[in-house]
Each structure stands twice: as structure tokens, then as C-alpha cells.
Amino acid sequence: MPEAFFILSVVVVTALAFDYTNGFHDTANAMATSIATGALEPKTAVGLSAVLNLIGAFLSIEVALTVSNKVIDIQGPDGAPLAALMGTPILTIVFAGLVGGILWNLATWLLGLPSSSSHALFGGLIGSTIAALGIDGVKWAGVVEKVVLPAVAAPMVAGLIAAVGTWLIYRIAANIPDEHREAGFRWGQIGSASLVSLAHGTNDAQKTMGVITLALIASGDWTDTESVPFWVKASCAIAIALGTWMGGWRIIRTLGKGLVEIDSPQGMAAEAASAAIILSSSHLGMALSTTHVATGSILGTGVGRKGATVRWGVAGRMALAWLLTLPAAGAVGALCWWLAHTIGGSVGVGVVFALLCAASLWMYLHSRKAPVDHANVNDDWGSEHGVDEAILSDDHPIITVPDTHHAMSTNGGATAPRRAS
Amino acid sequence: MEVLTHALAAIWQVLVVGLILGAGLPALFALGMRSLSSGRLAGADGHLSSDAPPVSALGRAGAFVCFGIVVLTALYGIAIIVHSEWALGLIGIVE
Numbered sequence: 262m263p264e265a266f267f268i269l270s271v272v273v274v275t276a277l278a279f280d281y282t283n284g285f286h287d288t289a290n291a292m293a294t295s296i297a298t299g300a301l302e303p304k305t306a307v308g309l310s311a312v313l314n315l316i317g318a319f320l321s322i323e324v325a326l327t328v329s330n331k332v333i334d335i336q337g338p339d340g341a342p343l344a345a346l347m348g349t350p351i352l353t354i355v356f357a358g359l360v361g362g363i364l365w366n367l368a369t370w371l372l373g374l375p376s377s378s379s380h381a382l383f384g385g386l387i388g389s390t391i392a393a394l395g396i397d398g399v400k401w402a403g404v405v406e407k408v409v410l411p412a413v414a415a416p417m418v419a420g421l422i423a424a425v426g427t428w429l430i431y432r433i434a435a436n437i438p439d440e441h442r443e444a445g446f447r448w449g450q451i452g453s454a455s456l457v458s459l460a461h462g463t464n465d466a467q468k469t470m471g472v473i474t475l476a477l478i479a480s481g482d483w484t485d486t487e488s489v490p491f492w493v494k495a496s497c498a499i500a501i502a503l504g505t506w507m508g509g510w511r512i513i514r515t516l517g518k519g520l521v522e523i524d525s526p527q528g529m530a531a532e533a534a535s536a537a538i539i540l541s542s543s544h545l546g547m548a549l550s551t552t553h554v555a556t557g558s559i560l561g562t563g564v565g566r567k568g569a570t571v572r573w574g575v576a577g578r579m580a581l582a583w584l585l586t587l588p589a590a591g592a593v594g595a596l597c598w599w600l601a602h603t604i605g606g607s608v609g610v611g612v613v614f615a616l617l618c619a620a621s622l623w624m625y626l627h628s629r630k631a632p633v634d635h636a637n638v639n640d641d642w643g644s645e646h647g648v649d650e651a652i653l654s655d656d657h658p659i660i661t662v663p664d665t666h667h668a669m670s671t672n673g674g675a676t677a678p679r680r681a682s
Numbered sequence: 683m684e685v686l687t688h689a690l691a692a693i694w695q696v697l698v699v700g701l702i703l704g705a706g707l708p709a710l711f712a713l714g715m716r717s718l719s720s721g722r723l724a725g726a727d728g729h730l731s732s733d734a735p736p737v738s739a740l741g742r743a744g745a746f747v748c749f750g751i752v753v754l755t756a757l758y759g760i761a762i763i764v765h766s767e768w769a770l771g772l773i774g775i776v777e
Contacts, residue, residue, distance in 0.1 A: 269751075317763065320763060320764045322764075322765065323766075326759050340737045391776075402685055405685055406688070406689055408686045410685075410686075410689045410693075411689075414689070414696075418693060418697050418700060419697055419700075421697070421698070421701075422700040422701055422704040422705050423704070425701060426704060426705035426708045426709065429705060429708070429709035429712065430708055430709060430711075430712045433709060433712040433713055433716050434712045434715060436715060436716075436719070437716055437719045438719065441715065441718070441719055442715065445711075445715040445718075447717075449708065449711050449752075452756060453708075453756075456756060456759055456760070459760065459763055460759075460763050463763050486744045526712070529708055529711070530705070531707075533703075533704055533707055533708040534704035534705065534708075535704075536704070536759060537699070537700050537703035537704030537707070538696060538704055540759050540762050540763065541696060541700065541703065542696045542700075544762070544766060544770060545692055545695040546688070546691075546692040546695070547689065547690065547692035547693060547696060549696070589752045599690055612710040632723075637716065657776075681737050
């Protein structure tokens with residue numbers, strides 16, 4: 262088998278693997294609230310989200326070939342690779358970046374922490390680019406503008422909007438009989454969560470399609486920078502849908518149960534805020550990460566409802582993970598590039614790919630020690646799960662806002678102060 | 683510095699649009715449900731009493747308008763997902 266074809270194949274497989282981790286890492290963004298409030302059965306929720314991701318991915322008509330152009334300098338303005346990097350050099354950079362992104366996604370999944378897949382990919386690519394081209398290969402102003410600032414802004418903006426939405430909903434719906442309120446908001450919740458899933462399928466699958474198309478152009482197997490081969494579109498759509506369908510239950514648990522105890526009206530407020538921000542932000546000049554938006558929204562619904570419990574310790578751990586995303590994925594990306602480059606050729610790429618498989622398998626086996634699945638995803642937070650222990654240490658007392666709003670205090674249990682054990 | 687000013691302007695826009703759509707629409711949805719319950723509010727126990735009157739025509743109409751706006755906006759959201767250029771052009775935003 263010719264060397265170029267082997268390397269291209271490995272890059273394509275790795276990109277699809279990244280797409281798959283992207284899917285299960287982000288199921289929680291859309292469905293954690295619907296699962297936590299019981300609006301949907303866990304398996305129904307991930308099934309619905311998977312189908313909508315599939316449709317969303319097929320609906321995408323824009324070509325996201327220049328998605329990494331803002332942060333690294335390996336492509337020309339039209340998205341084609343720089344002439345000096347054509348072939349194996351750019352393929353190795355992209356491959357090492359993808360490995361960094363996948364390993365960060367798996368590590369955070371193991372800990373049950375939501376973290377942005379786009380940031381993981383950017384981090385990996387930045388690391389491998391620095392290793393390959395030096396510090397000048399990175400567009401630092403772009404990193405600040407497109408990665409750092411949005412990450413700071415997203416949770417705050419989303420949190421504020423969701424808090425206002427929650428406050429308004431509870432004001433308006435205070436006297437609606439319980440049975441009607443619950444049923445009505447469940448529908449609203451499912452609708453808004455579906456919109457988030459659909460938008461996710463379009464936005465995120467597009468990034469992997471862009472990466473694979475870039476690799477095909479680099480190896481000389483595709484020349485059109487204005488379109489994506491159909492098999493690329495189809496395989497990316499299927500990979501992200503399968504990933505979503507697998508569930509990512511550890512992260513669903515953290516977002517749905519760990520951060521805030523939520524009821525249906527809060528769930529709807531959170532998903533509606535997420536959908537509105539995700540759909541509008543990229544057109545207003547600031548593309549925000551679905552994960553950062555969804556997490557901020559869920560946090561906001563806890564702040565906006567009097568008497569709700571917000572576990573700031575869990576939120577703090579997520580913030581820490583977000584800070585580490587870029588440097589950690591970057592370090593792995595740089596290391597992988599160096600290893601692949603030093604060994605060289607197909608063998609170098611093959612060795613790194615084997616290491617990726619081994620590390621992934623190790624993390625998967627580790628996750629089986631304290632499995633979280635559709636059956637126990639909604640258990641009370643702080644019970645026997647290993648994932649809860651990993652996220653919540655003993656010294657994070659739960660902060661409780663005093664319940665002064667009697668009309669809506671339907672869930673007495675949520676207001677009682679508890680400690681994680 | 684320019685980067686920061688540009689970013690703050692974008693964040694401000696996202697916040698305003700997000701408040702209108704992300705907080706306003708759920709509030710409108712709640713208003714629709716409230717309208718559907720007008721005259722049939724919960725008793726002290728949080729439940730509907732057994733002798734509550736049926737939903738009034740006005741309540742139904744109000745709910746229809748509220749839910750209608752919410753559903754239409756959601757459909758517009760799907761239009762943005764599918765074809766942002768066309769959908770944004772409808773309201774005069776040129777990419």
C-alpha cells in the first residue's frame with residue numbers, strides 16, 4: 262500500500278473517531294435536562310437526539326473548510342493547504358491534532374465533565390502546529406478572539422439569559438395547576454432540546470467534514486474547496502449520530518443531576534436559551550461553543566429559580582476543565598506530531614494511531630469500574646457512583662438559596678441542604 | 683484592543699438577541715399556558731379543583747396566538763440551520 266494512501270486512511274478514520282466522541286460528548290447539551298426531569302425516557306432522548314443530529318448533519322450546506330484558519334496558519338484563504346505543506350506534512354499535523362482532541366474528549370468524559378469538542382480540536386491542532394512550524398504557525402490574536410473570549414463570554418451570557426427566562430416562566434406560570442404545567446413544559450422542553458440537537462448536527466459534523474476534505478485536498482484526492490464529497494458528508498453524519506446514540510451518560514448525569522436539580526419549566530428555559538444563543542451567535546460574529554452555552558444555561562436556571570440548589574463546586578471543576586482544554590489537548594497534539602515525525606512516514610503515523618487505540622481502550626476499561634448508563638443516570642447525586650466522587654470531592658458543601666417563593670416550591674427535596682458524600 | 687472592542691460588541695448583540703428569543707419565547711410559551719388556564723387556576727393544593735369551568739374561548743385564542751408565535755419562530759430557527767443566508771436575508775441581515 263502506498264504511504265500517502267495509508268496516512269490519508271488513518272487521518273480519515275481518526276477524524277471519524279473524533280466525530281464520534283464529539284457526538285457522545287455533546288448528547289448532554291441537548292438532552293440532559295429532558296432526561297433529568299423525566300420529560301423523555303433516557304433511551305428515547307438519546308435516540309431522538311441521534312436522529313436529529315443525523316438529519317442536521319445532512320442539512321449542512323456550508324463547507325467548513327476554513328474552520329481552523331482563524332487559529333492556525335496551515336491553509337490559504339480559500340481553505341486549500343499551503344503549497345509548502347501539501348501531502349504528508351499537513352496530514353501529520355491534522356492527524357496529531359485530532360489525536361489530541363480525541364484523548365481530551367475521552368479523559369473529560371471519563372471524569373463526567375462537559376467540555377467543548379471544538380476547543381479540544383483547536384487545542385490539538387494548535388499544539389501540533391507549534392511542534393511542526395514553531396510558535397509563528399499560530400494566529401494568537403485569532404486564538405484570543407475565536408477561542409478564549411467566547412469561552413469566557415458563553416457561560417455568562419447563557420446563564421444570564423436562562424436565569425431571566427426561568428424567573429419569567431415561574432412568575433407567569435405560578436398559578437397554573439401542577440398537572441397542566443408539568444405536561445405543557447415537557448413539550449416545550451422536548452421541542453427546544455430538539456432544536457439544539459439539530460443545530461449541533463449541522464455545526465459540529467460540518468467541522469469534521471471540513472477536516473476530512475482538507476486531508477483529501479492535501480493528498481491530491483479532491484480539488485474543490487467549495488464542496489464536500491458525498492461519502493464524507495454521509496460518514497460524518499453517521500459517526501456523529503452513532504456517538505450521540507451511545508449517550509455519553511457520564512456527562513448527561515453531571516449536567517442533568519450534578520449542577521442543579523431541575524424541573525420541566527427550568528429545563529425548557531435552559532434549552533430555549535441554548536437554542537437561541539447557538540443559532541444567533543455565529544451570525545452575530547461570535548461563534549459560541551454548544552457545551553459552554555448549554556452548561557451556562559443550566560446553571561442559569563438554578564440561579565433564576567428561588568430555592569433551587571446550585572452546586573458551585575461542580576461548576577468550578579467544569580471551569581477548570583475548560584481552562585485546561587487548550588493546553589492539555591495542545592500538549593498531546595504536539596507530542597503526537599513529534600513522535601510521528603521523528604519515527605517518520607507510515608510507521609510514525611501508525612505508531613501514534615496504535616497509542617491512540619491503546620489509550621482509548623484503557624479509558625474505556627477504566628470507565629467500566631463505575632459505569633453510568635441509561636438505568637442509573639438519574640439516581641440521586643452523591644450516591645454510590647464513581648463519577649460523582651471524581652467530580653465532587655468532600656469539601657464542596659452545597660450552597661442553597663433560601664426558599665422564599667412558596668407558590669412554586671413544588672420540589673421540597675431540592676431545597677434541603679445536602680452534602681456530597 | 684480592537685479585538686476586545688469587536689468581541690464586546692458581538693457579545694452585547696448576542697445578549698440582546700438571546701434575551702428576546704431565549705428568554706422571551708419561553709415566557710410567551712408560559713403566557714400561552716396561563717391563557718389556557720385562565721379562570722381555571724390552581725387551588726391551595728396546587729391542583730385544579732373538580733368544579734373548575736371549561737377553558738374559555740378567549741383563553742383558547744390567546745394560547746393559540748402565543749403558541750403560534752413560538753412555533754413559527756422555532757421553524758424560522760430551523761430555516762437558519764438549513765439555509766442561513768436565505769433565512770437571515772428574510773429579515774434584512776446580510777452575511
